[in-house]
Amino acid sequence: MPITAGSVCRRNVVAATGDDPAWRVMRVGRWLATIRFPDGTERYAEYSTVVESTYHPLYPEVCRVGETLPSGNECYRDTAVGEPLPYDRDAPLSPVGELVLVTVTRQPDDDVWHALYSPSGAVLVGPLSGFYRYALQEDYDLIRDGAGVRHLCRWARPPAVCGARPDGERSGLRFPPPGMHWSEETDGPYPESPPAPDLFAEWNAPDICRPCLLAWLRDPEPEPAPAAASEPAAPSTWWTRLRRSWQA
Structure with missing residues (x-):
């Protein structure tokens, strides 16, 4: 079975899109994620703090707080807008040497991490969250x-x-x-x-x-592996x- 970008990123988070009813419920926790490419190009996506994941599709533009959304409403939170960029989860994953290292910054706390982008399918492969x-x-x-x-x-x-x-x-x-279950009284100071x-x-x-x-x-x-005899x-x-x- 060929390795596709979708088969990689689906293993990192539940596969949901803007059309998924479950995703519509999660929209209460949606924030802006900014994907920066090495050439300075920026793309935008939605990030859910409910399941801690960046979601496809990517967008070419962003509407900032106080600006007007395409719907005519005022933007109360930075939001990815514009025509969704096409992507193909089923496209073969780009060769290792062609995967692009991008930087992802997500609101609301400006957490930053690095991820891989597969040009063959125009897919953010992952990691999809800095919690990785x-x-x-x-x-x-x-x-x-x-x-x-x-x-x-x-x-x-x-x-x-x-x-x-x-x-x-x-x-x-x-x-x-x-x-x-760590107890500082019996186990000592909590390890840093x-x-x-x-x-x-x-x-x-x-x-x-x-x-x-x-x-x-x-x-x-x-699948969990058994611990060594000397290691719980x-x-x-x-x-x-x-x-x-x-x-x-």
């Missing part, structure tokens, strides 16, 4: 192979997501949250998590494994439960 950073940090670490390439490894041990078996230095990315990096910002870095990042986009929530399984957290609800 915490998803990676919960379960994954980066481990270098003999050539110095960093691979994404679940549970901080080989094999890597791409299938390689790196055995080098770990980056220390992984931080499984202690969970809601390290910064959650925007790994897709390093898409063009020579030492990052691109197949690992793409494979994670296709399957961000694989990470507890379920709010972010884990949210990701699973997307795929229900």
Whole structure:
């Protein structure tokens, strides 16, 4: 089965569009997402804070607060407008070297992250939300192979997501949250998590494994793997439960 842009991004969030009744309910939490391309071009989309995702289609223009919407009403929130840009979720995913690294900024808190855009289908492949950073940090670490390439490894041990078996230095990315049952009286101070990096910002870095990042986009929530004997399984957290609800 060929890999399409739609098969990748649908695994990251529930597949909804402006015509979906469920999406109309979610519109109460819609905000503007701005997608910036390397050449300075900007495209706009709707972002739902209900399910934390950017949605297709993309739009060429934006109506700012206080301006007049195409409907004639006053714009009370920055809104993507204009003729929806055509896209094809079923188009084959562009070759790895042709995927475009874009920057996504979404309101209301101006969260910024990097994502991949597939020109073949004019589709924002993902990540579709900046929360992906915490998803990676919960379960994954980066481990270098003999050539110095960093691979994404679940549970901080080989094999890597791409299938390689790196055995080098770990980056220390992984931080499984202690969970809601942590007691400072019995367990000590609540652990402080390290910064959650925007790994897709390093898409063009020579030492990052691109197949690992793409494979994670296709399957961000694989079947749980058993924990090592010396390592207890990470507890379920709010972010884990949210990701699973997307795929229900």
